[in-house]
Amino acid sequence: MKMADVNEEKNALLAQLSEEVVNCHSCPLSLTRNKVVFGEGNPYAPLVFVGEGPGQNEDATGRPFVGRAGALLDECMREHGITRNHVYICNVLKCRACIVENTRIRNRPPQLEELEACRDWLHRQLTIIKPLVIVCLGGPAANSLIHKDFKMLMERGKWFDSSPYCRYIAAALHPAYILRQHGEAFDKLRQSLIDDIGAARLKVIQAKREAPMELF
Template sequence: MAKKPAPDETAAPLVPRAGGVDALREAAAGCRACELWERGTQTVFGAGPQGARIVFVGEQPGNEEDLAGAPFVGPSGKLLDQGLEAAGIDRSLAYVTNVVKHFKWEPRGKRRIHAKPNAREIAACRPWLDAELAAVKPLAVVCLGATAAQALLGRGFRVTQSRGELLERTGLAPWVMATVHPSSVLRAPDDESRRRERARFFEDLAKLAPLVRR
């Protein structure tokens, strides 16, 4: 049985120093830096070209991503793809990943319901994200939702206050933007709200188009 991680352990010792994204993905498959591996079906690492212009960072894989072993393949991923297409951004220019690489869930009948990762789990997984950004070297990083934004931009960052703004944060990438997670658009309470939130989300993504065309 695998040893339980100590509170101060992270994935840092597992991160390979060379080999790029492929080497990172292979190493992350056996990550046990926090307890989430015990519940997730598998590690869900980032996907996309190593030379991607934009890295999109979400919170964690969902149920469909956990089963498929790939990020943003469910409804949220489809909405993201639609937004990129509407903005005229080639999907092949994007790399998608999450702050946490295992699905955290709670049982509800026969369903597995998303549970928000805690600070310990986010910190344990952070070395993988840092290594992905170092390997890809994107022009822009887009934080999808509050968990991703606060993990990368600080706990005091508020998406509601700075949504859609292109920020110069050279520690991460030349440009950083925070917007809502596409799952929040899909959870809007009625059709009109979903149409409105979808339009706002697409407007945020459209601001990235001039960057990738340079």
């Protein structure tokens, strides 16, 4: 099949999958969400970022990583000349996990049942995109896609080659976590994200050299 046909097929399959996901009611998060956040970017990208789940801004817009965390991710990608047109960005969970506390709605970590209910959507999405490299942003994404006991402190930046979805996969700190740091700690962790994105860029180059593109 020609590359143009493969691209067209990917577009069609992703659009079809997105239609299914926006109508999903497989877990209780469908009752509180405003918008499903399917994911967006370049579906032919060799590099995919996978975060944990939508926050307030993402839930309001239906787009991934659009708040302050998204701005930090964009900033760190730009250090390597990477824009959103070069990558695809999505989350493990497609709807916002939140609780009401003192009349305020705030994000909460997703529950295991919610992650399980949503797992197949991500599986199908990544199977269509077939990137060369995936970077999990944060522990929950790494637990879902690398291994369930992933420890960010010990395994951040380590490359794994056992993913069914790509040639190489690693994890970096979630930009929202970095934003919660101050002063030198913030600068250090921001630099770690820049470095991890740089390493992912080099991994894409390595993967392209190693295998013919039609394998992906």
